[in-house]
Amino acid sequence: MGFKETYEAIKKDINAGEKNFNVECEMLSEGMQTKVSMGEKPHVVLIDAPEGLGGTNQGPSPLLAILGSIGACIIAVTKFWSMILDVPIEEMKVFSRGHINLGAIFGLDDNMLTGYDKLEPVVRIKSSAPKEKVEELMEKVFSHCPVLTNFAGASKITPKVQIRGLD
16 A cells, blocks of 8 residues: 555544554673664664764664664655645755753753753755745644654653573
8 A cells, every 4th residue: 555545544544543563672791782673574673873872883772772863854844745735845855953961861860851951853844845845844743743743742652671591
């Protein structure tokens, strides 16, 4: 089923849009490596850390993955909305920028935020549509991008721990 068919099916019955996504992350033995398996295929990504942070630098860090998720989601949602609003997009890049102080992660100052204190995606877009149409498109994108929504604190995160003993 293509985008238009999916969109029309959900437009007809909002419950057709209900989805659950699951990702499995498995600790590997080298450095900070984590094998991340996602989707039905599954897609496998190696997440790691730089050597100075105990990693092997064989994959992006979780912090870089966040920035990549922000940019990729903005691009995907822009493509959705460009089809809905019929706004052609010739080129698009998102430069995701984030600022963090690693000292907070290490517990050196508990008054500091342990995550990014600034997230600033910069979108460069080229379109033959009038500037006003592109601005309308991007307003829709920023207000409907699920990654931006989640990082803005809309979803409660409820960690659970299951401890297994060594047998």
